[in-house]
Amino acid sequence: MGWRDRGVEIKTPEQLLLMRRAGLVVGATLQLLSESVRPGMTTGELDAIAEDSIRSRGAVPSFLGYQGFPGSICASVNEEVVHGIPGDRVLAEGDLVSIDCGAIVEGFHGDAALSVVVGGAPSAADAELLRITQESMWRxxxxxxxxxxxxDIGHAVESYVRSQDATGTALGIVEDYVGHGIGTEMHLPPNVPNYGKPGRGPRLVPGLALAVEPMLTAGDPETDILEDEWTVVTADGARAAHFEHTFVLTEHGHWVLTALDGGEERLTALGATFGPLAD
Structure with missing residues (x-):
């Protein structure tokens, strides 16, 4: 390890390349799942596809067995925000499913999530929920x-979400669940909230890998936990969306470890410097 202070890991270039390998497994698996999801399949079938994808690429699922979690992915449907347990729930056309996935390669983790609408085109409201959640993550x-x-990260997320209020889409920002540091463990300091004032918290430096994961709701942002002690749902039953990527600052710029293109397209469009390390 480059160095570690109060749990905050700063990775060496060699360690970041291992994280990139894990991130590519996650990115490819999420792409496969988004292409595979269809009405009539169960969330358990999605989980089986994910585990096979992860293991066939030489990695190990991060989530399976984590604090007793029984799945290789989290599959959260409609009013479920995060940590939905995959099982026998049958997906119907129009369901909004958020899929969270993690993988480990040689002791280093990748973690990302996306949300999709099952079947046909999403409703206008769902389309806006997905668009704003994903764009806020990139911002x-x-x-x-x-x-x-x-x-600074959470401030940018919140600022973008609130800027969309004027369009008639006022969304709730879930505050109880936040992003995090990542590396030799899936969850490391520091926490990365999706709200707040800029200029606070640990300093951002090259080698600090973070998972940024806004969770937005179409209603009130308050949440409850179901009796399974995992699944987080909106208290008012409103739909929720969740997007996540693991990224790092290198000496050259931003590198999104779980994006198949490293984040080049979106980062460049937003005026950020794309700065991957050479494999």
């Missing part, structure tokens, strides 16, 4: 700068 990542602070 948060692009706001990271060498020498900046962790809360």
């Amino acid at each position: 948060g990542i692009a706001a990271a700068r060498d020498g900046g602070r962790v809360t």
Whole structure:
């Protein structure tokens, strides 16, 4: 390890390349799942596809067995925000499913999530929920700068979400569940909230890998946990969306470890510097 201070890991270039390998497994698996999901299949079938994808690529699922979690993915449907347990729930056309996936390669983790609408085209409301959630994640990542602070990310997420209120889409930002550091463990310091004032928290430096994961709701952002002690749902039953990527600042710029293109397209469009390491 490059160095570790109070649990905050700073990775060496060699370690970041291992994280990139894990991230590519996650990215490819999520792409496969988004292409595979269809009405009539169960969330358990999605989980089986994910586990096979992860293991066939030489990795190990991060989630399976984590604090007793029974799946290789989290599959959260409609009002479920995060941590949905995959099982015998049958997906119907129009369901909004959020899929969270993690993989380990040689002791290093990748973690990402996406949300999709099952079957045909999403409703206008769902389309906006998905668009704003995903865009807010990218705005948060692009706001990271060498020498900046962790809360710069959450401030950018919140600022973008609130900027969309004027369009008639006022969404709730879930505050109880946040992004996190990642590396030799799936969850490491520091926390990465999706709200708040900028200029606070640990300093952003090359080698600090973070998972940015806004969770937005179409109603009130308050949440409850179901009796399974895992599944987080919106208290008012409103739909929720969740997007996540693992990224790092290198000496050259931003690198999104779980994006198949490294984040080049979206980062460039937002004026951030794309700075991958050479394989």
